[in-house]
Amino acid sequence: MAALSALDDVGLGHGQPLGHMLIKMIDEYALHAGQAHMLRFAALGRMQR
Numbered sequence: 001m002a003a004l005s006a007l008d009d010v011g012l013g014h015g016q017p018l019g020h021m022l023i024k025m026i027d028e029y030a031l032h033a034g035q036a037h038m039l040r041f042a043a044l045g046r047m048q049r
Helices: 018-044
Strands: none
16 A cells, blocks of 8 residues: 555556555445444344444
């Protein structure tokens, strides 16, 4: 990330712009966090915060 000067610059790994990859990583993190939250509810047998 430090080697790229802007979010529109294409990275070396997947050939996607840095901004696109960051949004994808945030989306994946949110998806997995939500799934973990639902598993916790299922393990508790009730909705609890």
